[in-house]
Amino acid sequence: MKLHEYQSKLIFAQQGVPIPRGRVASTASQVKGIAQELGGRVVVKSQVLVGGRGKAGGIRLATSPEEAEEAATHILGMQIKGLPVRKVLVDQAADILTEIYLGITNDRAARSPVLIASAEGGVDIEQVARETPEKIIKLTIDPLMGLRDYQARNIAAAIELPRELWTDFGQIARGLYEAYCRCDASLAEINPLVITRDRRLLALDGKIVLDDNGLNRHPDLAEMRDLDEEAPTEAEARKYGLSYVKLDGQIGCMVNGAGLAMATMDIIKLNGGEPANFLDIGGGAGADKVAAALGIILGDANVRAILINIFGGITRCDEVARGILEALKDKPTSLPIVIRLVGTNEEEGRQLLSQAKLITATSLVDAAQKAVALAQGRKT
Amino acid sequence: MSILVDKNTRLLVQGITGREGHFHSAQILAYGTKIVAGVRPGKGGEWVLDGKVPVFDTVSSAVEATGANCGLIFVPAMGAADAILEQADAGLPLVVCITEGIPVQDMMRVRRYLDQKGTRLVGPNCPGLLTPGEAKVGIIPGHIAIPGDVGVVSRSGTLTYEVLYALKQRGIGSSTCVGIGGDPINGTSFIDALALFEEDAQTERVVLIGEIGGSDEEKAAEYIADHMTKPVVAFVAGQTAPPGKRMGHAGAIIEGGSGLAADKVAALKAARVRVARHPEEIAELVT
Numbered sequence: 297m298k299l300h301e302y303q304s305k306l307i308f309a310q311q312g313v314p315i316p317r318g319r320v321a322s323t324a325s326q327v328k329g330i331a332q333e334l335g336g337r338v339v340v341k342s343q344v345l346v347g348g349r350g351k352a353g354g355i356r357l358a359t360s361p362e363e364a365e366e367a368a369t370h371i372l373g374m375q376i377k378g379l380p381v382r383k384v385l386v387d388q389a390a391d392i393l394t395e396i397y398l399g400i401t402n403d404r405a406a407r408s409p410v411l412i413a414s415a416e417g418g419v420d421i422e423q424v425a426r427e428t429p430e431k432i433i434k435l436t437i438d439p440l441m442g443l444r445d446y447q448a449r450n451i452a453a454a455i456e457l458p459r460e461l462w463t464d465f466g467q468i469a470r471g472l473y474e475a476y477c478r479c480d481a482s483l484a485e486i487n488p489l490v491i492t493r494d495r496r497l498l499a500l501d502g503k504i505v506l507d508d509n510g511l512n513r514h515p516d517l518a519e520m521r522d523l524d525e526e527a528p529t530e531a532e533a534r535k536y537g538l539s540y541v542k543l544d545g546q547i548g549c550m551v552n553g554a555g556l557a558m559a560t561m562d563i564i565k566l567n568g569g570e571p572a573n574f575l576d577i578g579g580g581a582g583a584d585k586v587a588a589a590l591g592i593i594l595g596d597a598n599v600r601a602i603l604i605n606i607f608g609g610i611t612r613c614d615e616v617a618r619g620i621l622e623a624l625k626d627k628p629t630s631l632p633i634v635i636r637l638v639g640t641n642e643e644e645g646r647q648l649l650s651q652a653k654l655i656t657a658t659s660l661v662d663a664a665q666k667a668v669a670l671a672q673g674r675k676t
Numbered sequence: 677m678s679i680l681v682d683k684n685t686r687l688l689v690q691g692i693t694g695r696e697g698h699f700h701s702a703q704i705l706a707y708g709t710k711i712v713a714g715v716r717p718g719k720g721g722e723w724v725l726d727g728k729v730p731v732f733d734t735v736s737s738a739v740e741a742t743g744a745n746c747g748l749i750f751v752p753a754m755g756a757a758d759a760i761l762e763q764a765d766a767g768l769p770l771v772v773c774i775t776e777g778i779p780v781q782d783m784m785r786v787r788r789y790l791d792q793k794g795t796r797l798v799g800p801n802c803p804g805l806l807t808p809g810e811a812k813v814g815i816i817p818g819h820i821a822i823p824g825d826v827g828v829v830s831r832s833g834t835l836t837y838e839v840l841y842a843l844k845q846r847g848i849g850s851s852t853c854v855g856i857g858g859d860p861i862n863g864t865s866f867i868d869a870l871a872l873f874e875e876d877a878q879t880e881r882v883v884l885i886g887e888i889g890g891s892d893e894e895k896a897a898e899y900i901a902d903h904m905t906k907p908v909v910a911f912v913a914g915q916t917a918p919p920g921k922r923m924g925h926a927g928a929i930i931e932g933g934s935g936l937a938a939d940k941v942a943a944l945k946a947a948r949v950r951v952a953r954h955p956e957e958i959a960e961l962v963t
Contacts (some may be wrong), residue, residue, distance in 0.1 A: 402860065404782075407788070439788050444954075480779045508780035509782070510780075553835060555830075555885070559838070561914075562913065562953075573918070574917065607837040609803050610774070612699075638841060639837055
């Protein structure tokens with residue numbers, strides 16, 4: 297789950313990271329009021345959960361409250377990469393001398409957090425990483441020790457930060473690490489961290505990506521989720537703990553386990569079909585979850601046939617069968633459904649389904665071939 | 677012979693009174709694997725599963741009383757990291773964690789601690805271990821596999837069942853099946869399992885099941901080229917998956933390898949691994 301810039305910066309500020317004065321607003325007149333309050337030049341920044349806001353014209357500088365209002369009117373009507381802008385952040389504008397990059401993320405290979413810094417921060421940081429990797433400084437953090445003061449100093453020295461800013465930089469780096477840990481983040485990033493003309497460090501932009509697995513112990517963060525920025529089916533799927541990604545094909549898939557779900561999609565394609573979605577009902581799904589999953593697939597107008605592939609381990613085939621019956625009772629369908637049930641309690645599952653009009657398959661290849669044929673209107 | 681678990685496995689199940697723990701413990705007992713202890717704080721002194729398994733409040737007291745030599749975890753995600761640490765601290769040499777959804781930062785700390793301690797972890801978010809005919813430590817359905825000479829190692833859960841089942845239908849059995857789990861940070865890796873299979877007298881060939889994301893398959897390919905004398909067949913799930921969403925700049929900068937199936941398949945093929953196009957084809961390729 298991604299947090300907005302304004303949410304991320306507030307979390308950083310709570311850990312002692314200096315951020316510009318500013319507030320979030322959803323109407324142009326609110327923006328004018330905030331700009332008056334802040335005084336001087338302000339930046340009006342669209343709050344959408346995609347990158348490239350600046351390049352899309354979603355960030356504007358304003359020298360007066362009237363200009364800020366005008367900028368907000370423009371930005372609040374925009375769409376950026378398909379997402380409508382509903383909120384803007386109004387920040388006091390900074391006088392920028394230099395832009396630095398500072399981020400902490402999970403390094404899968406090192407099984408540790410890694411801190412990344414560069415003296416050449418800003419919008420082109422990925423280009424810097426590609427073209428001049430020596431300008432990117434990386435530091436692996438021992439997850440049991442945390443980020444130490446000397447390590448932050450080493451980073452400050454490596455990016456050639458003026459000495460008088462080392463102490464402040466250390467505080468910012470530790471604050472960022474603290475925020476990353478406290479939120480169970482998979483990314484905490486300040487880009488740019490600027491040196492202002494009056495020689496202060498200031499986090500102008502912020503980004504946090506949360507580990508969805510950690511949200512259970514952070515109800516305050518879970519509440520920050522912006523439902524406006526999610527496709528309704530994906531929100532529905534999440535409510536039931538399903539992992540769903542909509543695709544463009546005609547064969548709706550319901551599978552237990554991400555690996556098997558992907559393999560099922562692979563084999564559909566191998567047999568000339570196109571999957572309508574990726575849908576993993578997870579391990580140990582109960583009947584209600586299965587019913588919700590089938591409901592989501594049935595709600596996709598592109599679907600011409602459904603393939604249900606369940607290999608029970610922790611998931612029990614009888615629970616799946618009950619869910620399917622429940623969903624079909626709720627939403628009767630004329631779409632052909634191919635089903636393959638193997639594993640834990642498969643006999644019980646098959647018995648439950650014997651009355652429903654489903655097409656059974658013995659192997660994965662068999663199931664895929666049948667589903668593809670049915671989706672294309674052929675008989676099996 | 678087999679790897680990691682066999683007839684001598686004395687299993688301790690943590691979370692034995694929960695819905696999943698209880699259900700699968702019954703299946704494990706039915707398979708003939710000895711569960712010598714269950715652990716559930718607050719329920720010490722009780723007996724579960726028709727009075728066959730004593731329950732203890734703590735892992736250390738259970739290990740002391742029963743001589744358990746392997747731990748299995750069904751504890752919910754928010755407490756699972758703690759359970760792994762508790763089992764490691766109680767001296768269990770092998771810990772298998774089934775739990776799905778453990779926060780990544782928890783696993784970073786756990787893994788670092790286990791490395792210092794010398795405990796072997798399998799999982800988390802995995803189906804566990806199955807040595808057909810000898811021991812079931814996890815949730816792999818027992819009846820889908822028969823004893824044989826194919827070592828199976830997999831990042832996926834249910835996809836592994838698919839492969840074991842396809843092998844069995846062709847009369848091919850396995851020495852041990854190791855589900856290493858799909859989480860970004862886990863215990864036993866492909867390479868660890870490959871090394872164990874290479875040393876194992878019963879294993880003649882190996883099946884490796886990977887999926888998109890990370891670079892573990894590429895590392896395994898390198899290891900196979902340099903160290904494996906036994907033939908390896910592989911499958912990589914997600915060849916048609918749309919490219920995943922990137923995670924900010926730092927993610928783009930730090931991720932080694934592309935994580936794409938095509939690159940993994942190419943790396944494996946370069947290591948002379950035969951790569952199946954779909955799971956059932958694996959059974960054709962190992963014969």
